[in-house]
Amino acid sequence: MDITPAYYLVLAAIIFTIGGVGLLVRRNTLVMFMCIELMLNAANLTFVTYAKALDDIGGQAIVFFTLVVAAAEVAVGLAIIVAIFRRRQNVTADDVNILEG
Amino acid sequence: MEAVIFWACAVAAVVGALGVVLGRNPVHSALFLLLTLVTMAVFFLMQDADLVAIIQIVVYASAIVVLFLFVITLLGVDQRETFEEPNRFQRPLAIVFGALLLVQVIILLVRENITGAPSQVGPLSEPATGNVQTLAEALFTDYLWAFEITAVLLVIAVVGGVVLARRSGHRPVAGRGAEQ
Numbered sequence: 001m002d003i004t005p006a007y008y009l010v011l012a013a014i015i016f017t018i019g020g021v022g023l024l025v026r027r028n029t030l031v032m033f034m035c036i037e038l039m040l041n042a043a044n045l046t047f048v049t050y051a052k053a054l055d056d057i058g059g060q061a062i063v064f065f066t067l068v069v070a071a072a073e074v075a076v077g078l079a080i081i082v083a084i085f086r087r088r089q090n091v092t093a094d095d096v097n098i099l100e101g
Numbered sequence: 102m103e104a105v106i107f108w109a110c111a112v113a114a115v116v117g118a119l120g121v122v123l124g125r126n127p128v129h130s131a132l133f134l135l136l137t138l139v140t141m142a143v144f145f146l147m148q149d150a151d152l153v154a155i156i157q158i159v160v161y162a163s164a165i166v167v168l169f170l171f172v173i174t175l176l177g178v179d180q181r182e183t184f185e186e187p188n189r190f191q192r193p194l195a196i197v198f199g200a201l202l203l204v205q206v207i208i209l210l211v212r213e214n215i216t217g218a219p220s221q222v223g224p225l226s227e228p229a230t231g232n233v234q235t236l237a238e239a240l241f242t243d244y245l246w247a248f249e250i251t252a253v254l255l256v257i258a259v260v261g262g263v264v265l266a267r268r269s270g271h272r273p274v275a276g277r278g279a280e281q
Contacts, residue, residue: 003107009210011111015118017203022122024195034121034134041141052148057223057239063153068251072258074165078172079265085176
């Protein structure tokens with residue numbers, strides 16, 4: 001059986017959806033962050049698949065930049081979580097409800 | 102052979118993704134995330150993305166997961182997350198919208214054949230040079246400006262992380278910074 005790009009794309013869609021639903025359902029900010037990582041990775045898989053399908057190195061270059069942005073996002077996001085924890089002693093999303101408008 | 106590797110890794114990736122969402126303990130979620138990230142690296146390798154696969158292992162599966170685990174151990178495992186949803190509409194709505202999203206993306210990806218002009222930037226790999234060299238040439242020519250900006254972005258992220266961690270630590274004792 002031949003593995004066509006469509007298989008990778010559907011797999012990426014499934015993982016993206018699992019990440020998105022997890023982001024909406026979970027209330028622990030750390031797990032929400034991990035779900036964002038899942039979504040970013042699914043997008044990366046799509047980029048790499050299209051890079052292969054279209055024979056274009058640009059797709060892989062974009063994945064490189066996505067990884068950099070993800071690393072920066074995790075560094076700042078986890079620092080924010082630690083800062084919230086120091087004030088509130090808890091890191092579920094409901095504990096920052098003071099941010100609601 | 103390729104099909105066997107694909108299906109084994111696909112099952113592992115989906116199990117890992119579900120484990121992240123359903124895991125009650127954040128440490129378990131982080132380890133399931135690691136499983137998904139490593140299988141992603143396998144998928145990258147299968148599609149001739151050697152450099153990206155190695156970066157995935159080094160940056161994602163190592164650095165970022167270790168950072169997650171470090172923060173989890175620093176904060177203590179948060180046992181107080183209840184799985185009772187205060188808003189009773191949120192969970193059904195999330196699943197409905199997730200299903201809609203999945204159907205939309207799959208229709209979008211699969212119904213159409215892959216179109217578009219190939220090799221806008223350059224072909225994936227020339228026989229003479231490997232994937233690393235091809236990607237490096239693209240990064241340092243076509244994407245040079247973006248590459249420089251990522252350097253700035255990383256510096257900003259590091260400075261932001263330091264500032265966030267430091268200021269909140271100093272707040273309880275006012276003026277302590279002045280003494281030092």
